[in-house]
Amino acid sequence: MDPAFERHCSELVARERSGHTAVVLDSLLYVWGGYMSIGDEEVFIPRDEIWVYDLEGGRWQVFHMTGDVPPSMSGTCGCCLNENMYIFGGCDDSGQTNQMFCVDLTDGKYVWKKILPLLGSAPSPRDKLSCWVYDGKIIYFGGYGHKVLADISNRNRNFILDEPSWVENLFWGWNNEVHIFDPVQRCWTEPQTHGRPPAPRAAHASTALGSRGYIFGGRVVETRTNDIHCLDFESWTWTEIVPLSSSPVGRSWHTLTAVSETSFFLFGGLSNDCKPMSDGWLFDTETKKWREFEHPYKNKPRLWHTACSSKDSDVVVFGGSCDYILLVDSGHCNDALVFQIEPHPLFRxxxxxxxxxxxxxxxxxxxxxxxxxxxxxxxxxxxxxxxxxxxxxxxxxxx
CATH class of the missing domain: 1.10.880 (Transcription Factor Skn-1; Chain P)
Known part of the structure; x- marks a missing residue:
């Protein structure tokens, strides 16, 4: 690499943003999408750029993307599977979408591919949903979006109407649906779940531990919850987990990140009283207890950020906003916060x-x-x- 260009790259920093997608693969953090504020305008981040941060070397690089480039959007649901980043849903200039795209993160070309299913139908358009990766498949849950009236009538237990939001035959609201996408077969399925499912919600957070997926919090109507639910991917059974300790306050736009085989880390979000949060919590699924986690970022509240698990149980938080973005939308961030959850090994x-x-x-x-x-x-x-x-x-x- 040309030394002058290398110095230029070392000074690059990804644009500030919220509602973006981020994944970690081989000590590299990949960031795509989201939006930022310029003056009084909300502006989507350019859709044809992907930012890559070397977590070990501390350098940012930006790459141009080609192919079937997705629309610029926020609130999409992203994950990494078989060295590809998949995105589904999100909100663009036309509203919520139910399109799916993927990009190979290893070949250095960054060519987007639009995925058209061979079997089954994609879920209805939505954003602010979550997903788990298990057994080579992507499992999606919840979100906010629109349906036609006939679908709401048939499945009203899975959909709560946002009363003021409707246009002709389209109605907006929150759902608690579970959908599975198989990238190999390119098919959508909807499993028959058992047990009592969580209430419909969006802007919640999720993570997977082994063969179970967990969700915490989220918003429905004007309520931001603090409940925990677990979905067993083998039996497709929902279970609500009642903590045996005091719990974090209800919130939305927060993150959950697996940090061991039995525990996950909660950070930030927007509380029920619309306060941007900077607290961190660890939940042990065996003892069913929360423990507040002390960290050096108490003065850095974040909501609608991303959090990714890195090596040695570190959690990397990137971007998000430090404001209540529905009222003041100018506090978007572009710093990476690294949380050391466990003591590092001797080599590190x-x-x-x-x-x-x-x-x-x-x-x-x-x-x-x-x-x-x-x-x-x-x-x-x-x-x-x-x-x-x-x-x-x-x-x-x-x-």
């Missing part, structure tokens, strides 16, 4: 120590060539991560 501790101190300790710097090649390469990426920022350089060398 040593790697970070070297990276943080190599510039000031000459002896340490002189011993770097003694490291095995693969270890040296890993350490050099971490050194790049801890490099002084442009802002720090300017403060140390004022003009």
């Amino acid at each position: 501790i040593c790697e970070d120590y070297i990276a943080k101190n190599v510039r000031t300790l000459e002896r340490l710097r002189n011993q770097l060539p003694c490291l095995p090649p693969k270890v040296l390469q890993a350490v050099q990426r971490r050194i790049a991560f801890y490099r002084p920022s442009k802002k720090q350089n300017n403060s140390q060398n004022p003009v």
Whole structure:
């Protein structure tokens, strides 16, 4: 790579945004879509760009996308399966959609493909839904969108009307439907679930642990809930989990992230009293107890952000808003917050120590060539991560 271009890339930072999609694959964070505010206008992020952040080296790059490029939109549901990023639903300039697209994240070409099902029908148009990946399939739940009157009449238990929102034969509202997409067969199915399902909702959060999918919170009408529900992917049975401890307050536009085989991490969101939240919580599915998690980002509330699991149980939060976006929509963010949930392994501790101190300790710097090649390469990426920022350089060398 040309050195001048490499320096340019090192100073790149992804645009601020909310309602975007983000996934992690091989220590790289991929970010697409969402919207930002310019003056009094809400502007979608360009649809033909994908931002890639090296979680170990601390550098952003942006790439041009081609192919069947999706519309610019927010509120789409994204996930990573077989090294492809899939997106479904979302809201564009024409309203909610039920289109699906995928892009290979490994070939460096970033060519979008629009997926047309061979069997079954896609769910009705919706946004602010969630999904789980299990057994090579994508399982979608909930969201806010529109249906024709006939579908509402037949399935009113799965759909709550947003009373003021209707146009001719289309009615908007919240649903609690479960839909499965099989990328290999390119087919949609709707399983027969058992047990008592969660109430319809949108802007909730979900994560998967083993063969179970969990959801927490979300909004329906004017209520933001704090309930936990679990869906068993083998028996398709819903179970509500009643915590044996005090619980986080009800919220929407928050995130859940699996951090172990039995626990997940909750961060941020918008509370019932419309307060942007910055609290973090851990839930243990075995003890059924919540524990508030202390972290250094208490002054950084976030809602409609993304959160991805990284190596060593770290959670990477990107973007989102620090405002109540339905009233004040100017606080979109573009920083990445890394939450260390568990103690790091010894190799990671040593790697970070070297990276943080190599510039000031000459002896340490002189011993770097003694490291095995693969270890040296890993350490050099971490050194790049801890490099002084442009802002720090300017403060140390004022003009």
